[in-house]
Amino acid sequence: MTSTESNSTSSRVGAPLVVAENMTVGYELEQQRQLLTALTDINLTIHEGEFMVLVGPSGCGKTTFINAVAGLLSPWEGSVTYEGKPIKGTSKDRAMVFQDYALMPWRTVEKNVAMPFEFIAHPFSDKEIQEQVYQVIRNVGLDGFEKSFPHELSGGMRQRVGIARAMVTQPKLLLADEPFGALDAMTREVLQGQLEKLVMESGQTVIFITHSIDEAISLGDRIAVISHRPGTVREIVEVNIERPRLAEGEITQHPDYGPLRQHLWDLVKDEALGAKSEDVA
Template identity: 45%
Template sequence: MDKFVELTRVGKHFETRKGRFVALREVNLDIARGEFVSLIGHSGCGKSTVLNLIAGLLEPSEGGLICNGREIDGPGPERAVVFQNHSLLPWMTCLGNVQLAVDKVFASRSKAERRERSEAALRMVGLDHALHKYPSEISGGMKQRVGIARALVMEPKVLLMDEPFGALDALTRAHLQDELLRIVGQTRSTVVMVTHDVDEAVLLSDRIVMMSNGPAATVGDILTVELPRPRERLALANDPLYHHYRGAVLEFLYQRQRRPAA
């Protein structure tokens, strides 16, 4: 495997009023360039903590993290994050919200080039008709697409997504999942996504990292999803291999992880 992101014996603890809380222990994970990896597990298993460590928003208590051969020691434009909350600035248009990232990362480019780059990112997510609309004038799904465009326009080496579709209705979520499949196929991005949705994980991922229950959570198992790409949702609906992978994740989540400790 071409190791692009490496987590080696990563641990994370937090000091609280009740003492030390150990969120993660001995997390080892290698992610290849261009791979789509999902992190899944019960609430409190440290999925978002792992994502925030890769993003550089948290520092590990033990172990180390490497991206593209360099130690992760803080946030950087090579790692873009899409949160569940779109986090758009309400006084700026969709174009303005995206161009904010462009102006920061590509400050040396001309104004015209920065604008074209921003418009192209919004076209990629199907929002060329909403360039001049404000967040209050568009739907939740459209806001999330602006957030994805803002992340992609930075040309990150790694796209980090923390339950990006979790707050959306089922139909909007399915549509954006299909959009993400198309965009990732086009950009060949390396993606790490936190999700609670088993079907979403199987549909999108090359590998699914299943976290053990917290506290002191770690990687419980890793499932390789060998479904050919490009993937079509309707075609997979009756695919026995798709249902095999789905069943394997459910078995881990709802049987192994609910067994009482010996």
């Protein structure tokens, strides 16, 4: 059920895509003129086509990790590489889905989704871009809403616009920071199913953050449990449940589900309690 970086093979679908080695990274706190270490000595490899989920207590450094992979932060020590090269700055190969949607309220759905093409060099005509935009809008089930504005949509629909925008340039790597965190349970389940389908069809690699253990098991090939701050990789748990997991039936009925859930819950609870007692001390 569990694995370490050195002995796990079953869910490694392709070559290493993102490799963090002994990575320590954090922030300069301007007011206090001091450094805050968010993650320390991180060793984590994400393979091509893999769906890697990060879980861990609030403030343990999950967002920091994907910010480093996105190229928004540089390691203080150690390294993080993409296709074998140190990550320097952002790239169209690595697209982010934010928890708060981050849509432009004055732009229609199609104009929001088309936005990434304004920032990358590409060979496409306006007509080709529109075709791609309409295709990805269809893929997330929003056809008919191309001309709507974000305020005319529900929260779940807005989140789907965010996913469509991240998918439209067909990035090799999708970085998703609690994309479904603010949604009701039913919408969340529907979107999880849509995301699984999209990712299975595209073969994309995903790094996905969640606070939900059920979501982690539903979506992840592997789940990295991060310890409380400064975060380290506490354990990597493999999920060997066949896909599609969410298209039909109840994944919770799978015989591996209960034991996996319990194991993850024990790890995460442990870390959350550890963080609390340290904060008080």
